[in-house]
Amino acid sequence: MSHRKQKRVEPPDAGSVPRAVVNRLSLYLRELQHLVADGTHTISSGGLGERLNFTDAQVRKDLAYFGHFGYPGIGYRADELIGAIRKILGTDRVWPVAMIGIGNLGRALLGYKGFSRQGFEIVAAFDTDPTKVGIVVEGIQVRDIATLADDVRQQHIRLGMIAVPATAAQAVADLLVGAGIDGIVNFAPVTIALPPHVSQLGVDLAIELEQISFDVVNRLRTR
Amino acid sequence: MSHRKQKRVEPPDAGSVPRAVVNRLSLYLRELQHLVADGTHTISSGGLGERLNFTDAQVRKDLAYFGHFGYPGIGYRADELIGAIRKILGTDRVWPVAMIGIGNLGRALLGYKGFSRQGFEIVAAFDTDPTKVGIVVEGIQVRDIATLADDVRQQHIRLGMIAVPATAAQAVADLLVGAGIDGIVNFAPVTIALPPHVSQLGVDLAIELEQISFDVVNRLRTR
Numbered sequence: 549m550s551h552r553k554q555k556r557v558e559p560p561d562a563g564s565v566p567r568a569v570v571n572r573l574s575l576y577l578r579e580l581q582h583l584v585a586d587g588t589h590t591i592s593s594g595g596l597g598e599r600l601n602f603t604d605a606q607v608r609k610d611l612a613y614f615g616h617f618g619y620p621g622i623g624y625r626a627d628e629l630i631g632a633i634r635k636i637l638g639t640d641r642v643w644p645v646a647m648i649g650i651g652n653l654g655r656a657l658l659g660y661k662g663f664s665r666q667g668f669e670i671v672a673a674f675d676t677d678p679t680k681v682g683i684v685v686e687g688i689q690v691r692d693i694a695t696l697a698d699d700v701r702q703q704h705i706r707l708g709m710i711a712v713p714a715t716a717a718q719a720v721a722d723l724l725v726g727a728g729i730d731g732i733v734n735f736a737p738v739t740i741a742l743p744p745h746v747s748q749l750g751v752d753l754a755i756e757l758e759q760i761s762f763d764v765v766n767r768l769r770t771r
Numbered sequence: 772m773s774h775r776k777q778k779r780v781e782p783p784d785a786g787s788v789p790r791a792v793v794n795r796l797s798l799y800l801r802e803l804q805h806l807v808a809d810g811t812h813t814i815s816s817g818g819l820g821e822r823l824n825f826t827d828a829q830v831r832k833d834l835a836y837f838g839h840f841g842y843p844g845i846g847y848r849a850d851e852l853i854g855a856i857r858k859i860l861g862t863d864r865v866w867p868v869a870m871i872g873i874g875n876l877g878r879a880l881l882g883y884k885g886f887s888r889q890g891f892e893i894v895a896a897f898d899t900d901p902t903k904v905g906i907v908v909e910g911i912q913v914r915d916i917a918t919l920a921d922d923v924r925q926q927h928i929r930l931g932m933i934a935v936p937a938t939a940a941q942a943v944a945d946l947l948v949g950a951g952i953d954g955i956v957n958f959a960p961v962t963i964a965l966p967p968h969v970s971q972l973g974v975d976l977a978i979e980l981e982q983i984s985f986d987v988v989n990r991l992r993t994r
Contacts, residue, residue, distance in 0.1 A: 566791075567982075568789075568791035568794075570982055570985050571791075571978065571982065573981075573985075574975070574977075574978040574981045574982070575978075577981075578975060578978075582962065636985070637981045637984055637985045637988075638981075638984035638985055638987060638988030638989075639981055639984055643980070643984055645980070651879070652875050652876075652878040652879035652882060653875075653876075653879035653882075653883075655875040655879075656874070656875035656876035656878075656879050657976070659875060659876075660876075660960070660976055660977075661960060662960045662975060662976060662977040663976070663977050663980060665977070666977040666980065666981060667984075668977065668980045668984075706987065707980065707983060707984070707987070709980075730987040731983040731984070731986060731987045732983075733979050733980060733983055737883075737884060737885045739805070745990070747983050747986035747987050747990065748983075749979050749982055749983050749986075751976075751979050752797070752801060752885060753880070753883055753885060753886070753974075754797075754883075754885040754886050754888070754889040754891065755794065755797040755798075755801075756956050756972050756974055757866070757868070757886060757889065757891045757930065757932075757956060758796075758797045758800075758860045758861075758862055758889060759790075759793055759794065759797070759972055760930060760954040760955075760956055760970050760971075760972050761860055761861035761862055761866055761890075761891075761930070761954070762793050762796075762859070762860045762861055763954060763970035763972075764861060764929065764930070764953040764954045764970050765860075765861030766861075767968070767970065
């Protein structure tokens with residue numbers, strides 16, 4: 549049994565890491581978290597890959613972007629790799645998040661347990677609708693969007709989630725940028741323009757359905 | 772100006788196409804749809820890539836899995852490439868979809884305009900809660916889940932979206948499988964077991980936040 553010291557996790561050059569690799573890091577992390585919850589504490593690259601339909605070579609290649617994590621004859625130590633991936637993804641800390649737009653989607657996102665489990669705490673919720681301002685949703689009191697800039701600064705909020713109608717998304721994004729936010733996840737079905745120093749990710753829920761229809765169509769064709 | 776006939780779109784071997792490529796097809800499709808809406812009808816691989824932060828080589832390599840689409844001196848004809856990608860993704864038809872679970876997330880998904888725009892029509896909604904059965908949400912009357920199997924068959928529903936609590940997800944998935952569904956998009960924060968002939972995609976909304984935190988952390992480090 550080897551006790552070689554694990555190499556330090558080097559901060560990767562984000563520009564050199566393909567987006568797909570970062571996406572798979574999230575999948576590895578989630579699978580490792582399930583394993584630990586089930587009482588498994590070591591796993592091989594092949595074992596981890598098999599649970600996600602990836603080859604062992606894919607798993608090793610993806611992780612090699614960030615360091616050397618396996619132990620000969622053991623594989624990966626799940627807790628250790630979880631810690632390393634969280635550090636790489638930046639989720640080894642708690643991120644205070646602001647939610648803007650408290651319609652059905654905003655309410656669903658406020659109630660989504662998976663965020664806090666991964667280190668994202670929605671600490672403030674905003675809307676423009678006077679009938680919504682003041683109500684408490686999932687333990688968070690909805691505030692008037694007029695206070696957004698002050699609240700973002702006071703609560704050290706770094707990330708924002710936008711779930712407003714398409715027509716309001718750009719104005720909300722501009723408010724968040726003005727408040728000094730670092731990243732925005734946009735659920736509004738519209739592309740927003742942001743300065744280059746603010747990260748953004750647009751979530752297009754139809755993409756999930758397109759991926760499924762691709763799978764279904766292609767399996768049917770090859771039957 | 773060339774008028775070479777475009778090669779037929781060959782049905783790809785789904786197993787040989789990386790998931791990331793299929794995902795990018797959705798992004799290309801959406802960008803092309805925006806272009807056409809804005810009155811642009813041809814675009815180069817470099818132009819298309821630039822709008823999405825991909826290289827022109829990436830765009831060409833991805834599309835080469837499925838055929839030859841560009842025209843020398845013109846680039847891609849947007850309408851033609853839209854048609855080809857929809858055919859590849861299987862969205863050149865309308866897919867009737869069943870939505871199960873009419874909580875906040877279910878309601879948000881029922882109201883999400885992006886689905887029908889891409890060929891996915893939610894034609895039936897189900898819940899177990901007697902206070903929800905019978906109500907009309909976004910023009911669709913919620914039915915008792917007891918009628919799911921019959922309704923799926925009668926309405927030729929092929930895809931299901933699950934937005935129920937984690938504890939109920941597997942039972943709902945089993946019902947859908949029993950009704951003969953081909954694919955499931957699972958929004959419940961739990962992994963479900965399905966027979967190999969049913970496609971599934973789990974949507975983990977925390978992944979979007981992890982991707983953003985990676986971007987933010989890495990940009991901050993390299994400042």
